[in-house]
Amino acid sequence: MFGLGITEILLIVVIIVLIFGAKKLPxxxxxxxxxxxxxxxxxxxxxxxxxxxxxDKDKDA
Structure with a gap:
């Protein structure tokens, strides 16, 4: 997937959770x-x- 391994994906997810918080993710x-x-x-x-x-507009005019 785009040349990303499991470690990179987990790191990105952790950074997103830290930035937005778990309650804002949905x-x-x-x-x-x-x-x-x-x-x-x-x-x-x-x-x-x-x-x-x-x-309809022509009929009203």
Whole structure:
């Protein structure tokens, strides 16, 4: 996995726990998961923007 061994991964996990604390890790993980999910969603959506006026607005005018 990216050329990292067990020792390096454990060291990174220990540093993360020291920085954020054990109680904040679920929040950090869920935030990171949401960020990845939003990035994937944004990269797969079409880049075109629909600027066609809706027909409901034309009826009110």
């Amino acid at each position: 929040e950090v993980g869920s935030g990171l998961g949401r960020a990845i999910q939003n990035f994937k969603k944004a990269s797969t959506e079409s880049e075109e923007i629909d600027v066609t006026p809706s027909k």
